[in-house]
Amino acid sequence: MAMLENRTTPSGELDSGYAWWRLVLTLVLGTVACVGNWSVVVLLPTLEIEFGTVRGGASLPYTGTMLGFAVGGVVMGRLADRVGIVLPVMIGAFLLCVGYVMAALTTNIWQFAVLSAVIGLGSAAGFAPLISDLSHWFRKHRALAVAFAASGSYLSGAVWPLIIEHFQATHGWRSTLIGIGLFVPLVMVPTGLLLRRRLQSTTYAQAEAVTEAARNELGLKPNVLQAILVVAGFACCMAMSMPQVHIVAYCGDLGYGVAVGTQIIALMLGLGVISRLASGAFADRIGAAPMLIVGSSMQALALLLYLFFNSQSSLYVISGLFGLFQGGIVPMYAVIIRQYLPPREAGVRISLVLMATVLGMACGGLAAGYIFDATGSYRLAFLHGFLWNCVNLVLVAWLMLWPKLGRRKWEAMTA
Template identity: 80%
Template sequence: MNALRSSDVDSAYSWLRLVLTLILGTVACVGNWSVVVVLPTLQLEFDTLRGGASLPYTCTMLGFAVGGVVMGRLADRLGIVVPILIGAALLCAGYVLAASTSNIWQFAALSIVIGLGSAAGFAPLISDLSHWFRKHRALAVTFAASGSYLAGAVWPLVIEHFQSAYGWRATHVGIGLFAPAAMLPLALALTRRPATTTYAAAEAATEAARGELGLSANALQAILVVAGFACCMAMSMPQVHIVAYCGDLGYGVAIGTQIIALMLGLGVVSRLASGFVADRIGAGPMLLIGSAMQGAALLLYLFFNSLSSLWVISGLFGLFQGGIVPMYAVIIRQFLPPREAGARISLVLMATVLGMAGGGLASGFIYDATQSYRLAFLHGFLWNVVNLVLVGWLLIWPKWRQRSKAALAR
């Protein structure tokens, strides 16, 4: 494989690689959203409650979380091509086999395989692309992370169309054949890897940044893991249940699918805008702003449920929360060792995925217990408060530490 020269950083090739990464992530992350669309159908066909029907989503997210860490480590050691090839094979097997399942437990088990495959299109791609940019790193990272949201804007509409025309089983077979056919040629275009000198320069910069922050690498990692879990416990409620929520309110599953497509399409806009802003004000402040706005949108869901208000609030939710998750990756690249970027970014993103899985499952059980999503939205908001506290502390801590040192020096 060719080594990355310093002149290649922020180069025309870097931007080409960004485009290929975005396309690849959009294809691979189909697994995150297909189960959201078929959730109401699975509940009817397999005769289960809403909590049971939410289980495949949780299993997908668990596979996505574990797969992200494994694929991230592979990307650190072997480059990005290997995890992409493995992910393509897993998606093919998972979707084709899921089409022949006869109960919710079999479908849930194969959802783990689908999640493992989709993981290749998220954290490993983010960490890989971050090495190709310096000046515009936040924007590049948000582009890489936008593949999952672009998948959420495109795939639900595609899946709903083919599910209505041919059934969910035939649709799953089609996805299983399409994913590897699209991913393999894209993977082969990403064979170049960073040079040793590129890593050395980045290592020196992150060590200096950690010294100013006043936290060890593992301490910062732990804080980001908890913060990521909390924000996605909050984020999961609208994303996982908005289709079913619209069905319960009498607006129909098709309307719910259109709303989630709008939400995630605007999430792409949010991610790109947040990357642009973070390159100027910093990833920490941008993370705090995004978290605060996400909490505000969750509160709106508590008070309004007309069809027009759901369109507006869901659009706002997409705009508010889309930039949150990529900021963790930017912070990691700013403060933590670059040679461990794949594993460390994957660990934090694993926490966000576990938050999505846990939040989606919890919301389903809250609904079963109360026959309402009201407490589920409140549950999400409280987790959002936890995230705000942790992120706020990270921003305040270095300033407080510097003032304490100055006071002791007097």
């Protein structure tokens, strides 16, 4: 019962047994709450038929979900900085319940898109705020812990699409949404209440001293680093969105069926979990920025492979590789923020960067839908994603080189 008490914790408990138990609870919450990110991906072909719209129109609910997810992440991240993680989790559970039940009653694509934004707001509680909260409980294994927290989203993508497809086929999509809306708060509310324990203020003060020293060594002002990470995050997820958002519809267009597409996205995201955990473990050894370069480079390679191969077997292989390559990218932004930026602002700063990644997913998913409508093919959509990936690579490479380049420039100016 001691872990249920709302009390402070000495800094000596960082990386402790309780911290790892908190990690498990965070992973459960993320897996359940992030259902909103993936349900509409499975439903995209159904919505296209149900509401009599084109592919671009059927992509609107996904865009609404991502916009709600982006805004909700910043708002709830700021709330978590001030009052802790429990209240954001409770609000998220309520919004998911209301959003899913009401979405089941919609009669047109615009109503569904608006309620998808409500669902996105609720799902936001299971991502950036949880990542920020957990990062404060680890020092030595912070990258691995952040990767675990971020894996809830991908584990959700590995599990929920299969569940949703099954119940959609047997009970219809409307009943499936109502079931999700009733199930989610039953898990989130009691699990969230287990996270009431808080760190004491001296722990934050110690962390601030460490980040300030690292920031001085980097040689970039906090808001400049923030802006670079925001643009880099947006670019990488513009690239990432094409396979994640449209692979189910793509498989349907190729004649393989929605069920095959659902299996492929589950495989992609399941391997993405492995990628995130492995990336976290390596980042604790080699640093987050080098790990970010590796993941972004490999994601670009996978996007190129989609341009040349589209058989059913090759899509399984390429999508699996895509999951392994890109899964560790997003958590690295959070690790970089915790390394260089003030810890008491971690919730809102991590949420701002992850908001950019979510907006990249939203805009990229919508753009791919309209590119398909204009060309009748996803080929240019994959190329579009690859070019955005190149933007990300340039920014991250510059960020890695800046400490050396900046120091040389300063030495040349003062010589």
